[in-house]
Structure formats: C-alpha cells, structure tokens
Amino acid sequence: MTSPAPTEIQPGDGGDRPPKPSGTVPRRIALLVLFIVAVVWSISGLDISMERLRSAPGDAWKIFRFMFPPDFSGEIERGVIGKVFESVYIAWIGTMIAATISLPLAFLAATNVAPMWIRVPMRQFFNAIRAVPELIVAVVLLAVTGLGPWAGALAIGLHSVGTLGKLSTETIESADTGPIEAVEACGGRWISAMRWGVLPQVLPIIISYWLFRFEINIRASAVLGMIGAGGVGSELVQQLNFRNFPAVGAVLIFTVVVVLIIDTVSSAVRRRIIQGGSHKAEDSSRDAEALNDLTGIQIR
Amino acid sequence: MIRFDNVSVTYRGGVKALRDIDLTIDDGELVVVVGLSGAGKSTLLRALNGLVPATEGSITIDGTEVVGASAAELRAVRSRIGMIFQTFNLVNRTSVVNNVLMGRLSTVPAWRSTLGLWPAADREVAMQALERVGIVDKAYTRASDLSGGQQQRVGIARALAQEPNVMLADEPVAALDPVTSRQVMGDLRRINQELGITTLINLHFLDLAREYGRRLIGLRDGYLVFDGDVADVTDDTFTEIYGRAISSEDLLAEAAASAGESPAPDPDTE
Amino acid sequence: MATATVVRPKRPRPRIRSLIIAIGLIAFTIFAGRKVGFTLTTVINLGNLPDNPFVDTIWDKGKIWSLFWPIPWDWVFNRQNVIDPLLETFQIAIISSLIGCSLALPISFAMSRLTTPNWPIYILSKVVMNVVRAVPDLFWAKLLVVAIGIGAFAGAWALSIFSLAVMVKLFSETIDGADPRPLEAAQAAGGRHIPAVRTGVLPTVFPAYVAYALYVFELNIRASLVIGLVGAGGIGRVIETQRQVFEFDRVLGILILIFFVVLVIEQISVAIRKRLV
Numbered sequence: 080m081t082s083p084a085p086t087e088i089q090p091g092d093g094g095d096r097p098p099k100p101s102g103t104v105p106r107r108i109a110l111l112v113l114f115i116v117a118v119v120w121s122i123s124g125l126d127i128s129m130e131r132l133r134s135a136p137g138d139a140w141k142i143f144r145f146m147f148p149p150d151f152s153g154e155i156e157r158g159v160i161g162k163v164f165e166s167v168y169i170a171w172i173g174t175m176i177a178a179t180i181s182l183p184l185a186f187l188a189a190t191n192v193a194p195m196w197i198r199v200p201m202r203q204f205f206n207a208i209r210a211v212p213e214l215i216v217a218v219v220l221l222a223v224t225g226l227g228p229w230a231g232a233l234a235i236g237l238h239s240v241g242t243l244g245k246l247s248t249e250t251i252e253s254a255d256t257g258p259i260e261a262v263e264a265c266g267g268r269w270i271s272a273m274r275w276g277v278l279p280q281v282l283p284i285i286i287s288y289w290l291f292r293f294e295i296n297i298r299a300s301a302v303l304g305m306i307g308a309g310g311v312g313s314e315l316v317q318q319l320n321f322r323n324f325p326a327v328g329a330v331l332i333f334t335v336v337v338v339l340i341i342d343t344v345s346s347a348v349r350r351r352i353i354q355g356g357s358h359k360a361e362d363s364s365r366d367a368e369a370l371n372d373l374t375g376i377q378i379r
Numbered sequence: 380m381i382r383f384d385n386v387s388v389t390y391r392g393g394v395k396a397l398r399d400i401d402l403t404i405d406d407g408e409l410v411v412v413v414g415l416s417g418a419g420k421s422t423l424l425r426a427l428n429g430l431v432p433a434t435e436g437s438i439t440i441d442g443t444e445v446v447g448a449s450a451a452e453l454r455a456v457r458s459r460i461g462m463i464f465q466t467f468n469l470v471n472r473t474s475v476v477n478n479v480l481m482g483r484l485s486t487v488p489a490w491r492s493t494l495g496l497w498p499a500a501d502r503e504v505a506m507q508a509l510e511r512v513g514i515v516d517k518a519y520t521r522a523s524d525l526s527g528g529q530q531q532r533v534g535i536a537r538a539l540a541q542e543p544n545v546m547l548a549d550e551p552v553a554a555l556d557p558v559t560s561r562q563v564m565g566d567l568r569r570i571n572q573e574l575g576i577t578t579l580i581n582l583h584f585l586d587l588a589r590e591y592g593r594r595l596i597g598l599r600d601g602y603l604v605f606d607g608d609v610a611d612v613t614d615d616t617f618t619e620i621y622g623r624a625i626s627s628e629d630l631l632a633e634a635a636a637s638a639g640e641s642p643a644p645d646p647d648t649e
Numbered sequence: 650m651a652t653a654t655v656v657r658p659k660r661p662r663p664r665i666r667s668l669i670i671a672i673g674l675i676a677f678t679i680f681a682g683r684k685v686g687f688t689l690t691t692v693i694n695l696g697n698l699p700d701n702p703f704v705d706t707i708w709d710k711g712k713i714w715s716l717f718w719p720i721p722w723d724w725v726f727n728r729q730n731v732i733d734p735l736l737e738t739f740q741i742a743i744i745s746s747l748i749g750c751s752l753a754l755p756i757s758f759a760m761s762r763l764t765t766p767n768w769p770i771y772i773l774s775k776v777v778m779n780v781v782r783a784v785p786d787l788f789w790a791k792l793l794v795v796a797i798g799i800g801a802f803a804g805a806w807a808l809s810i811f812s813l814a815v816m817v818k819l820f821s822e823t824i825d826g827a828d829p830r831p832l833e834a835a836q837a838a839g840g841r842h843i844p845a846v847r848t849g850v851l852p853t854v855f856p857a858y859v860a861y862a863l864y865v866f867e868l869n870i871r872a873s874l875v876i877g878l879v880g881a882g883g884i885g886r887v888i889e890t891q892r893q894v895f896e897f898d899r900v901l902g903i904l905i906l907i908f909f910v911v912l913v914i915e916q917i918s919v920a921i922r923k924r925l926v
Contacts, residue, residue: 215904305878339780
C-alpha cells in the first residue's frame, strides 16, 4: 500500500473534475413530460375560458362581500348553534363507534401479536373500508335508513374503522415485545398478554388517534349534512339556495369558531395524553411523529 | 427436580443453539450458567419453560414433560417458573404493583384479570413480593419512574408473585451498574436461600459467577463443557469455557473500571 | 424480612379530577347519542324506519337487496354516463393539486417561524390559513358553485383553496423543524433573505415538500370524487342525480368502481413515495 502524495491546493485546469452526474436526467425529463401532459389534459378537460378565469375572482369576492355583515340574530333564532352542535354530536358518536370496533380488531391485525390467518384478512378489511369516502357510504346508508343524523354517525363510524384500525395496528406493532414475553413466561393467556403487556403501552397513543379522528370527523359530519344526514351542512345548503348570504356568513363563522375551538382543545389534550403527565417529550417532534404515522409520510 | 435428557435446540434458520444437553438440577440448587454470547445460555433457560421449543430430547420438571406439551400444559408448567429478564420487560406506562400482579395471571381467572378486578388475596401476594425485594414503598409509582436497579427488583417481585418452584434469571444484571448488580445478585441469592426456590442464573461476568454461584455450568457452542462446584473452578476452567484467555471485559470490576460508570449491556441475541 | 420496617403505601384513590372527566365523557356520549337518535333502543328497534320510502325495516333483506341489485354494469361502464365524469374528477384533482401546492411553497416559508420575513406576515398568513382549513372542503365547493356557477371549474377552485391550506400547514411545520444552521451560515455570508432561504433551507425540506404534495394529491382525488354531490363536477354529480331518482343500483355500481380506483391510486402513491424517500 502506497499512501497518496499530499495534494497541493491550487486551482487546476478542470480536467480531472468529475462530470455533472447525468444518470437521472432522462428519468427526470420523462417525469416532466408526463407531468406537463397531465396538466394540459386536465386544463383542456375543464373548459377553462379566459373570460371565466377573469370573472371568477370578482364573482367570488362579490358573494364574500354579501356575507358581511353576517346576520347573527336570524340564524340564532333558527337555531344554527344547535345545528353546529348536532354536527359535533354526530362526529362524537361516529368516533365512539369506530373506536369500539377498531380497537379489538387492531389486535387481530398486528404482525407481532396475531397469527397470519386472521391478520391478513383483517388488514385487507381496514384497507377496503378506508378506500370508500364516508360521503358515499352515507349515500348508500341513507337509501336504507332514510334521512337522519344517526345514519350520518353510522357512516362516519364505519369509515373511521378503517383509518383508526390501521393506525392502531401500527401502534401495536411498534410496542415493546418484552412484556408479552414476560406474560407468556409466567403462564398467562394471549388475552392477558394483550391486556397487561400491550394495552398499557399503546392505549395513550391510540386514544390520541381517536381524538385526532374526532377533529377530522367534525368536518366530515358538517359535510354530511349537505346530503341530508343532519347537522350544520343542511343549514348552509338551505341558506345558500335562498341566496340569504348574511345568514350564510353567520353559519360559516359559527362553524369556523366551533371547529377551531375543538381543534385547539383536542390537540392540547392529545399532547398531554401522549406525554402521560410525567414525561416531557418534545412537543414538535412528537407531533411530527404522529403526523408521519397518519399520513404514512416518513421524512429522512 | 429438573432433568434435561439429550436436549438439542435447532432454530428455524438451522442454527444449533443447544446440542445433546444432559443435566440434572436438584430442588433448591443455585446454578450459574456462563459462556460467551451465543453459547446457548439464554436458549437453555428458555427451553426449560418452553419459550423456545426443544427440537430433540426431553425436559422434565418434577416429572412433567415440557417438550411437546400443549398450550394449556405449558401454561401450567410456566405458572410454577418465575423468569427475570435482562431488559426487565416491565410495562413502563403502568404502576409497579400492576406489573407485579402480572405474576398472578396464571391463577386469576382471565375475565377478572382482564377487567383489573384482582382478588384481594392476589393483591396481598403481590405486595408481599414487593416487600421481599424492599420496594413496597414504590408500589403505586409508574414503573418508568424507577431506576434500573429498582426496575429489576420489580421484575424479581413479579417472578416471586408467581410463588414459583423455579426461578430463571437471564442476564439479570447485564444492564445494571456494578453496585446495583451486586444488590440484585444478593437479592437472588437471598431468595434462593430463604424460600428454597431452585434458581438458574445466566451470567456474563466471571467474578460475579464465582462470588454468587455454588454450582457452575459452562456452555460453549451449545455444548455443556463444564458442570461442577464453583470452588473447583480455576482461571483455566474459564479459559476452556470461553475458548480464549480471560479479558478485562469478562470481569465486572474491571469492565466497570474501563467503561467508567456502567458496563455496556451485553446484547445476548441468541 | 430485611425490609419489614418499610410501610406499605396506601392504595391511591382515583383522582377526583379523572373521575369527573370519566363521568363527564360517558354522560356526553349518552347525551350525544340521544341527540343523534343513536340510542340502544333505536339500534334494537332498527325495525322502524319512518323516514324511508322504500324499506320499512332493515331486517327486510329482500326489499333492501332489490334496491341495490342487480347492478347495471353496462350502464356503469358507459363512457358518457360514468367514465367521462370520472376522468373529469381526475382533471379537477390534478389542476387543484398543482395550483394549491405551487402557491403553498412561498406561503409556507412566510408561515414558518424559521423563515418568515416579518411577524405581521407570519401572523396574518397563519390566521387566514387556519380559518380556511376550518371550513370543510365541501363547504368551499358549495360556496364556489353558488358564486361562479355549477361545474368542474368551481370544484377546481374549491379544492385549490383547500389543498393550499392543508399543504401550508404540513409544510410550514416541517420548515419549523429544519436545521437553522445552514440558514445562519447563508445569512452570515451576507445573503439577502430570499436567496438565503433558497440555498440554506429549501434543499433540506424539499423531499418533504414532494412527499406532502403526493399526499395532497391523494386527498384531492378522494375529495374530487364527492364534490360533485354539491354540484362541483366530476363523478359525484352523477351519484347525486342517480340518487335523486332513486337508482340506487347504479349508485352502488359507481361506488364499487370508485373503490377500485381509490385502491389503485393509493398503491401507486405508496410506490412513488417509497422510491422518493
């Protein structure tokens, strides 16, 4: 082995500099072309004329102006606050339904605690449920049950089983298996290993997912009202159809206020539950982790 | 009495962890098992309570066969065998007493334990187990708020709560500092003497093995290469078991001195 | 025993606060259940469905079955009926993802503690974006349908706004967590604000941006399937019209089609994300 001679630091003629890496260039160009084709195809399909493009912001702004000042008194008389709360109740009941169903099923879907023959179909079941938007579940359910808030709660509940099931499964899979071994070693049953070895580890995280889902479900239940499943959505549609814009403004403001309050409270509670009172994990990194779990996005 | 007859364990990948082990351990003995990482120490203990199924031979505990036992039979066998782990295997997010109560799972009906409705008698057993290891004052503390040595004592209390005939300790002090290591080893010896529980301890550190063991078993590449009284053990015996000269990392005192505070945990990944 | 002197601690009573919380939650659940009409008796009495013109009880399986079956597959796979609206759905999702994500890039940098040019802009953008996100996506769709007319154009607008709001939240928080040192280095070298952010921060957070963009695209696909229910174009419009004329068998056919489309798109999206990260 000969050690390389010490290099002198002085600018060369550039002859021995590495060329700019080019391996990914063709792939990038192909992706770019695909992207441009997709965009052009989309624009052509949506018949966007220059004239509409120009007038649209003005039209939107006009409606926005009509909403102010919002007509609070009329809306309060019609009970819009009750409608907003009805949406919250629907979301809550839906979340409770989903939590009750998804928790036991998640144990049957986790790689580290469930046998193959049950966990594979269970995972497919979660994926399948997740693939159907709750609004479409609701359309079908309403056909059977008739209009009403409890059908909305059921639709939200069924759809949330998919997402909560998947997230809970992943949480269980990340649990420390040591306590499971400990329960097995002292002669406990499978159910005991789950109840005492796994559940205490995962429950705080899973509950925080329930809360997160509740935040999402409030928006979903507001939307379900638009197709007749109760809640604030129906009020919005009605007032818009009457072109009663000050009332629409009031409905929107109530919705935004309630949603923001619940979001704030819920995320504060989530943070406390995960930290369990005695451990001070870093908030932001915890949030990022939860987000990664929820979106399936792993950064770095 | 524990008997191993021609016991071999082959893992699914084809790795032979134990080969042809013949071994008899009388009631009330304290046996220390030494050997390098991967020599089969951990497998020996886990074969005994069926956590790792033996692929050949026969293992009996007080006449009950472990090899090929059904799930229910295995649970019955395990209920009489306490186990202590290198990594403690506690549930960090729950209280100490709940962790110790896990030792009662085999005797309490599943529906009661699942709902957390532990009978008062079983609570009493758990509290006494905690008293025996001297941390009853921490009963309602979260397990994660304890120090490493205290956590391992909770692990011992959990095993004691089973009211076992046999105690298996798999590298119980590998994750602890020298002072607490000696305390935990002292606890194990005391329990063996006072309660007459047959005790098997896997150890990496030779000086601890000499200090606390009475009977010593040496494993090398899955073979039983030494079985005798600690008093007869010389440095040459260790050289034979380890297949190399003793180095400072094999001794708790010196490993501690070179590593500063605590010895590096030994990842016994058998 | 050596430790007999240690006194056993008293079993701690459950804290009053947690008891109150537990009782409160149960009470709220029961109350909400009654308000929604989801009580034990309604679940048992599913037999009575006064609001439904077709079915008297949900145990009446034959009648329910006949609502949805047989599925008219030749109607579903007809280009004009379903396929074209489905393509329109994709077009809405593509355009609104493009608009939302491109606008999100500068706004996210303005909305991050690390890179914001000044505090008024930070606070203003944060408040506006939080309010925009608090309004559900279909509310935006309905509002814009009323404002600029029924059709895909309004839908693309609505989803652009909503995906912008989602994207800036995700991305600005990632920028918050980025390593501040390269930015300091760039500023120390005398860089102006925007070039310093461009060279000091953007490279470290760009992979996250691409990943979030794909996620937002997936969200937009799902949203664009349903915005038609309020008149904003795409396949949802077909579902709405068929629902109003009680052709539930067609609705179910579309639903099954959508189910497979979503599954396929999710698989593709997962595959792309795996290659990116």
